[in-house]
Amino acid sequence: MINPTAPQAIAALLTDRMLELRASRRRALVCYVTAGHPDRAASIALVQGIADAGADVIELGVPFSDPVADGPVIQASSQRALDGGMTLDRTLEIAAAAAVRVPLVLFSYLNPLLASGADVLIRSRDAGISGILVTDLPVGADPEREQWIGGGPLAFVRLVAPTTPVERMAAIASHGSGFVYLISRLGVTGARDDLPVDLPATVARLRGVCSLPICVGFGVSTPTQARAVAHLADGVVVGSALVQAAERSVDEAVAFVRSLRAALDGA
Amino acid sequence: MTGHASETGRFGVYGGQYVPETLIPALDELTAAFDAAVKDSAFMDTLNGMLSTYVGRPSPLSEAPRLSERVGARVLLKREDLNHTGAHKINNALAQALLAQRMGKRRIIAETGAGQHGVATATACARLGLDCVVYMGEEDMRRQELNVFRMRLMGAEVIPVTSGTRTLKDATSEAIRDWVGSCDHSHYIIGSVVGPAPYPRMVRDLQSIIGREARAQVLERVGRLPRSVVACIGGGSNAIGIFHAFVADADVQLIGVEAAGKGLDTEEHSASLLRGKPGVLHGTLSYLLQDEQGQVHPAHSVSAGLDYPGVGPEHAWLKDSGRAEYVACTDADALAAFGLMGRLEGVIPALETAHAVAWMLAQRGRWTADEPVLLCVSGRGDKDVAQVAKTEALNQ
Numbered sequence: 182m183i184n185p186t187a188p189q190a191i192a193a194l195l196t197d198r199m200l201e202l203r204a205s206r207r208r209a210l211v212c213y214v215t216a217g218h219p220d221r222a223a224s225i226a227l228v229q230g231i232a233d234a235g236a237d238v239i240e241l242g243v244p245f246s247d248p249v250a251d252g253p254v255i256q257a258s259s260q261r262a263l264d265g266g267m268t269l270d271r272t273l274e275i276a277a278a279a280a281v282r283v284p285l286v287l288f289s290y291l292n293p294l295l296a297s298g299a300d301v302l303i304r305s306r307d308a309g310i311s312g313i314l315v316t317d318l319p320v321g322a323d324p325e326r327e328q329w330i331g332g333g334p335l336a337f338v339r340l341v342a343p344t345t346p347v348e349r350m351a352a353i354a355s356h357g358s359g360f361v362y363l364i365s366r367l368g369v370t371g372a373r374d375d376l377p378v379d380l381p382a383t384v385a386r387l388r389g390v391c392s393l394p395i396c397v398g399f400g401v402s403t404p405t406q407a408r409a410v411a412h413l414a415d416g417v418v419v420g421s422a423l424v425q426a427a428e429r430s431v432d433e434a435v436a437f438v439r440s441l442r443a444a445l446d447g448a
Numbered sequence: 449m450t451g452h453a454s455e456t457g458r459f460g461v462y463g464g465q466y467v468p469e470t471l472i473p474a475l476d477e478l479t480a481a482f483d484a485a486v487k488d489s490a491f492m493d494t495l496n497g498m499l500s501t502y503v504g505r506p507s508p509l510s511e512a513p514r515l516s517e518r519v520g521a522r523v524l525l526k527r528e529d530l531n532h533t534g535a536h537k538i539n540n541a542l543a544q545a546l547l548a549q550r551m552g553k554r555r556i557i558a559e560t561g562a563g564q565h566g567v568a569t570a571t572a573c574a575r576l577g578l579d580c581v582v583y584m585g586e587e588d589m590r591r592q593e594l595n596v597f598r599m600r601l602m603g604a605e606v607i608p609v610t611s612g613t614r615t616l617k618d619a620t621s622e623a624i625r626d627w628v629g630s631c632d633h634s635h636y637i638i639g640s641v642v643g644p645a646p647y648p649r650m651v652r653d654l655q656s657i658i659g660r661e662a663r664a665q666v667l668e669r670v671g672r673l674p675r676s677v678v679a680c681i682g683g684g685s686n687a688i689g690i691f692h693a694f695v696a697d698a699d700v701q702l703i704g705v706e707a708a709g710k711g712l713d714t715e716e717h718s719a720s721l722l723r724g725k726p727g728v729l730h731g732t733l734s735y736l737l738q739d740e741q742g743q744v745h746p747a748h749s750v751s752a753g754l755d756y757p758g759v760g761p762e763h764a765w766l767k768d769s770g771r772a773e774y775v776a777c778t779d780a781d782a783l784a785a786f787g788l789m790g791r792l793e794g795v796i797p798a799l800e801t802a803h804a805v806a807w808m809l810a811q812r813g814r815w816t817a818d819e820p821v822l823l824c825v826s827g828r829g830d831k832d833v834a835q836v837a838k839t840e841a842l843n844q
């Protein structure tokens with residue numbers, strides 16, 4: 182259990198965990214789940230189960246009605262969660278109820294955050310969230326709101342895309358904390374059979390201008406792929422494939438995370 | 449005053465580029481390409497040549513004597529319905545298709561609600577030999593069957609969108625998703641003054657030909673500026689298109705008519721400016737129909753082209769600054785005006801336009817009989833005839 186009287190410790194959890202992993206030369210396994218999917222109770226069990234199964238970081242997706250960066254699997258999970266009454270506030274309740282030691286990153290579109298009010302970052306920290314990632318708030322898009330989030334109590338994870346020029350990569354890295362999320366390919370989230378051929382070059386370009394740990398996501402869907410990515414980067418993010426497993430059962434999702442962990446540790 | 453937004457991509461606080469990181473370089477490229485193209489006289493000559501010999505511009509300004517009598521003003525119709533393909537949408541679609549060609553992008557993506565923007569884009573792509581993919585909500589494909597057929601006739605691929613409300617909002621999300629995965633070789637032609645910068649400014653500039661022509665035509669015909677300029681508001685492109693030339697004319701009232709659907713006090717309308725709150729959808733900050741949790745609230749309108757929960761950021765700014773006035777009209781009133789305008793003037797307007805007509809009909813007494821009032825006839829109603837016939841049969 183997290184000590185609820187030490188909010189600063191919660192906020193530092195993500196950064197500390199990434200540094201620890203780097204020091205011990207281990208690769209981070211970052212797992213995405215949609216809050217409230219398949220339902221509220223299963224969602225809590227899922228967060229706890231994948232924490233125990235070896236996830237280093239858990240991204241907790243806030244379902245949004247119009248997720249333009251997401252493919253069919255995460256769209257469907259978001260819709261199912263919304264149909265079940267999931268909200269940002271209830272996402273924070275799931276985080277608090279799960280009470281895991283693994284750092285949690287809130288993964289949201291901007292509009293639910295704006296609607297939730299200025300204290301949402303503090304409420305998130307109080308619920309045990311360490312970091313935040315906002316899909317549709319790229320660096321430089323809205324300095325005032327970026328300052329609001331970046332100056333708040335959570336680590337602010339920023340995204341780099343394969344289309345991002347190297348000078349912009351440097352700017353993104355300097356505005357982020359926790360880790361940098363590298364989108365592996367052009368396109369929305371969704372499991373794929375192969376890794377993009379230019380991924381090593383993209384990681385190398387980013388590495389040259391970024392001192393933060395780099396986690397690669399979008400399309401990583403099997404232990405073999407995860408292991409291949411782990412050779413290139415500091416961590417790997419698995420989303421759609423895990424959500425798909427969770428759609429079938431919590432047990433299946435947990436078993437999948439265990440297989441990913443084993444693949445990374447053997448890497 | 450005109451909120452140019454070329455530097456910041458914003459109109460006051462509204463607008464912006466709230467998109468996945470992947471699209472930022474594509475939007476930067478598009479901004480640079482558009483700004484260079486409009487300064488290139490060869491490009492502008494090609495565009496203006498095609499607007500004249502292919503689209504049929506300038507569109508006429510028609511008197512509307514019998515409608516004028518009902519309204520109690522001198523109503524002047526800016527006839528965008530007479531453009532090739534039947535609506536104002538071609539002004540934007542053709543110019544952006546030319547821009548895509550100039551940028552070396554041979555695949556075009558579009559979203560469509562009423563199908564008019566999809567038809568306009570399919571048309572421009574056929575003319576220029578570009579590949580065309582149009583996303584359209586399943587519900588809209590049902591409402592606008594004729595336009596689906598027209599798009600396919602011209603070689604476009606029409607992809608049904610089955611997520612969410614199966615209307616324009618979801619078609620737009622799907623088009624954005626396509627672009628996130630294809631921006632290295634595809635151009636996204638958005639159909640209204642919505643989306644991330646530079647789209648709201650670019651589409652406004654491309655549609656502002658409506659108001660430039662109309663302002664000169666009214667001055668020449670009547671010898672004075674119109675008292676009011678009236679247009680319907682979906683995303684807001686025909687309205688901004690006709691407003692823009694008049695923004696600096698402080699005595700000209702700019703009036704945008706939103707869709708009140710089943711009533712402004714019901715949950716079923718599309719009146720983003722009148723009933724929404726500022727929020728972020730499809731890359732832009734503007735008025736948005738949403739719940740307290742920031743989830744987008746589905747819009748409703750009998751007219752597929754107005755059925756959108758957001759609105760262009762420049763309208764949000766014109767509303768807050770008080771320069772434009774926004775009002776609304778219900779499905780029922782729009783349907784009545786649709787038939788009435790046909791009987792009075794021999795002009796069957798698009799259901800979208802019918803909203804603006806209906807609002808004017810309810811304003812008798814606002815103007816004097818000789819005061820010129822300019823109405824943007826954004827499109828023709830051929831596409832709506834089958835749907836209206838069905839609705840009338842149901843009501844009998």
Ligand SMILES: Cc1ncc(COP(=O)(O)O)c(C=O)c1O
Nearest residue numbers: 564682683684685686753826827
């Ligand atoms: C004829 C017509 N008018 C108006 C609209 C609404 O769009 P906007 O507000 O961008 O002009 C549409 C959209 O499909 C349309 O087809």
